Amino acid sequence: MAGVALLIILYLTTGIASGLRSAANVVITPFTWTVNEVARPVGHLLSGVLNYSDVVAQNKRLRYQLGQAQLQINENSGAATTLGALGKQLNLPFVGNLATVVAQVTATSPTSFSATIDISKGSDDGVLAGMPVVANGGLIGSVLSTTHHGATVRLISDPGSSLGVTFGNGASSVVVTGRGVNNGLGASLLPLSTVIAPGTLMITDGLAGGLFPPGIPVAHVTRVLLNSGSSTYGLSLTPTADLRHLSYLDVLLWEPST
């Protein structure tokens, strides 16, 4: 019971809890390092033995996708120039023109109750809390906190995540919330007058004061849900980025206030 009381006090006194977080990190790091040194080679060996044919097949697929992506880059360069010019005219930041920091994923969330990742770049590299993070063809989340050499990113699938998106040539907007990595995203309270179908692409709305710049792909609609008697739709969405296989990603050096 004393422990419970201590935790309540720590929870209420955020400053102490914050200090405790830093101290605990220092204490646990050597143990994590030791376990990692032992577990990683064993894991790699097992993974290599068990999944060799998968790795070869995946390599072939990746080579093909790389070629496709290169082709698309070439095709899109003209369109990007035009879009950038339009964005400048409308005084909107264009994602393609934003500076980025490439980071590597170093750890995933320690529990299944949150969807976060740790990355290898931090405040020393210009990464700040609130910056959007993209990878695998879409938005994956935003920076939650930073240290000098690392940062924690809250994924868009985290149950505590919500962001504004738009679709249908910007005619409609809706707030998308996370449901955990396994359950994708969801949205609700979409008026019945809205025209929407499975496959519709949702992109960040970039509204004034918004947390993300406009135009970043977020998710595709997988199901349109309508309960009898309800006056609004619900949506089930799949992120455009593959959130389960993240290794490298880009942090957009864009702050919500800019």
Next chain:
Amino acid sequence: MNRALAVSTLVTLFVVAIQLAVLSTLRVGDVVVMLVWLWPLLLGLMGARLVALWSALLGGVMLDTHAVTPFGLTALVALVLAYLGIRLGREGVGDLDSAAWWVTPVIAALGGFVAPLLYVMLGAIEFNFALWRGSVLMAMVVNAVAFFVLSRPLAYLARYLVAPGERTRR
């Protein structure tokens, strides 16, 4: 007692490290098996009262420092499990020597099944309702199965490492 606490501190830190470095990656149906909850429960069942509570608090707080969920939630659930383990252990239920072989795994499985639910309920008390949006049922089932499988070998480890000293002083 001091030896038991010192050993349990070291072991608990390794348990947290395994949780962070191995189990958070090795997910089953995207669920992380919560070894930091199973460990204090087993210590409690083995009769190591103070050690169980200390391991629950230390392991929980250590994990909470790495999670973005409300601070202290993991530790609270671990403390509850440790307390339940202690109560059962005091009655001689779940003891490796006196009970049938399946009793410890079944108690652990029940603990694993209830713990995630307790976690999101405590989160709601802290006004964090977002935790309900995740796969709570999946987390309950996966943890129950994993606790069932892991409980017996870990219970032997718990008894070997820390519990004998505690039991002789009970």
